Amino acid sequence: MNLVEAKQHVNLKVISIEAGGRAQRHMGMGRGAHGMSRHAMPRHMGSRRGLRIQKRLGDMGIREGTIIRKVSQQAFRGPIVVEIGRMRLAIGPFMAAAIKVEEIE
C-alpha cells in the first residue's frame, strides 16, 4: 500500500521509498536540472535520480521505519499532508505514491 491509498489518521510505518516511476520526474530532476534531455542522460544517472526522492524525504526525516500519519488529502490527486512527530509536511501525489507504508497499531 502506498501513501496515496493509505487511510487517514492511523499510524503508518514507512516500509520503503521507491526510487522510480513517475515520481522522480516530478522531483525536478529530469532533464532541466542536468541540462540534458532524459534520453541523452547516461544510464547510471537513472539510479541517482531515484535517490533524489529518498534524499529529500530523508532530509525532512522520512526514511524506512519512520512512523507517519496522513492528516489530509486534497481532491483530484492534490497534495497530501502528513505528520511526522510534530512536523507537518505537504507532499505531492506522485511522491506520495512512491512511499510504501503499512498500518501499525
Add this chain to the structure above:
Amino acid sequence: MIKKILLMGNPNVGKSAIFTRLTSVRVIVSNYPGTTVEFTRGSIRLDRKKVEVIDAPGTYTLDPDSPAEKVAANLLKENDPKETVIVSIVDSTNLERNLNLTLELLSAGFPTIVVLNFWDETAHKGITIDVDRLSDLLNVKVITTVGITGKGIKELKENLNNAKPSDFNVPKEQRWNTIGNIVKEIQTVKHHHHTFLQGLEEASTHPVAGFPIALIVLFVSFYVIRFIGEGLIRWVFEPLFNNLWAPVLMKISTLLTHSGFWHNILIGNLVNGEIDFFQSFGILSTGLYIPIGAVLPYIFSFYLILSLLEDIGYLPRLAILLDRLMHQIGIHGMGFIPMLLGLGCNVPGALATRIMETRKERFISATVMAIAVPCMAQIAMIFGLLGKYGFRGFAPLFGTLFIVWLVLGKIMAKFVRGESPEIFTEIPPYRFPYFTSLFKKVWMRVQWFLKEALPFVLLGVLLVNLLYTFGVIDFLSRIFGPGLSKILGLPPAAIAALLIGFLRKDVAVGMLAPLGLSMGQLITASVVLTMYFPCVATFVVLTRELGFRDMLKSAIIMVVSAFFVGWILNLIY
C-alpha cells in the same frame, strides 16, 4: 578571534527573529518556510569589537535543493572556521528533524552554539527537553530562546566568544540513528488534547471545508483592505491634502503668478482655478498626492492584512489548497506566495520566486507575476479612477488579468523546457501573532515603500512635465498615437502614460485621469499598463533573478501579450 557569526537552521525556525534581536537590523519575519531567500548582514559588538552577523536562508541540509538553500550552503564554504562562529538554530518543538542539520554543521568543524528556539511552545505542547544532557552529548553550549520576545538572547550574546568546535562527528549513514537515540534520551513528550488552534489547522487543509474557509479569509481580507484604505483616504488623507496642503499650494501658485515654467513643474495646471490633486500634475500637487494621499493608505492596509496572514501561518495552507490550480500553469502551490507578495509590490514578489526549485518554475512564476499581478500602488490608483463604477469597473479588469495569468501560464507550462516538480514543503503550526513584531513589520514595509517609491514618483512627475514642456510627448503621440488609437482605442496622449509606466505604474495610471477616458478605455489602459512591461525596479530585480536571456524572452511575452489583450478589450468595449 571571531569576525563573523552565521545564523543557520531549518526554514521557519526563527533565524530572522533572532537576527533582529541580536543586531537590531530589522528583517522580515513570517511564519512560513522560505521568508528569507537572501542573506542579510548586520553587526554586533563583542568585547568592543565589531563582529558581522549573517542571517542565512533556511535549509534542511548542506546538500541543497533550491537556490535559497544553496545560498546557505555556500556561506559555509566561503568562511574560515578560525574566524567564524555558527549559531545553529533549532525549533525545539521539532528536535528530531532539526538535529539533522545541526549534526551536519557540527561535523563542518566550526565553533558552534546550538540554540533551542520557540522554547515557550515546548511547555504548551507538553515537551520537556534535558538541555544540559543535550549539551553534554553534542559537546557544545546549548541555549534556549524565544526569538520573537528576545528571551535568552542576552545569554546567547555572552556565550558567543566562548564557542568551541565540537568533536561530535558521526558518519552520514548513522546520523538518523544517532539522532533517534539522542532524542530518546533527552526528550519526553506528554500526550495532550487537541487545542483550538490544532482544530483550525485540521479544518483549513480539509479537502472540503478548506475551500469555504479560504474564500471567507480572502473575501474578508479584501474588504478589510479596502475598508481601511478607503477610510484612511476619506477621513485622513483627503482632508489633510484639501484643507491644509491645497491652501499652501494656492499661495505658492499666486506667488508664481499662476503660470510659467516653475509653476508648471511645481503646481501643474489649475483646474477651474483650483488645484486638482489627480489632474494638476505638479511635483508638489499630484507628485505628493499619488504616493502619500492615494497609495500609502492602501500599502498600509494591504501589508497589515498580509503580515497578519503571514504571522498566523495561513499562507502555506492556502498554497496546499491552490496546488491544483497552480499546477495548471506549471508551478506548484508554493508559487502562490510570489503572486501574493507581488500584489503588494512586484519587487519582493520577484525575489520570492527563489523558493521554487527549478528554472522552469522560476521563469513561469516571475513572468506571470510581472504580467498579470498589478502592485498595490497601481491598484490603489485604479481604485481612485475606476472606483465610481464599482464592481462593473473592477470585475472586467481583474477578470481579464486572471484569464491572462491562466492562459499565458498554461501556454508556458507546455512550452517552457524543464521540470515542474510537486509541492514538498513543511507546514508550520498556527501561531498567535505578537502584535509588536507585527506592527514593526508593517512599519518596515511602509518605510520601504516611502524610501523606494517616493523619489521615483517625484522623478516620474518631474519627467512628465519636462517631456511635455520640451514637446517630446507631442512628438511621440504624433508618431505612435494613430497606431495606439487603432489597436487600443486610446487617445494619442496615452502614449505618455505607457512611457512613464516604465518608471512608476501608479504615476502612469494617474496620467490617465486628465484624459477624460470612458470606463472601457480606462479598463483597457489599466490592463495594458499592468501587462506591457514591469516598472524599472522590478525589471532590475527580474533581470538579476532570471538572467539576461530569460528576461528578454519574458519581456517579449509581456509586450506581445499586452497589446494583443488590449486589442481584444478594445474590440469588446
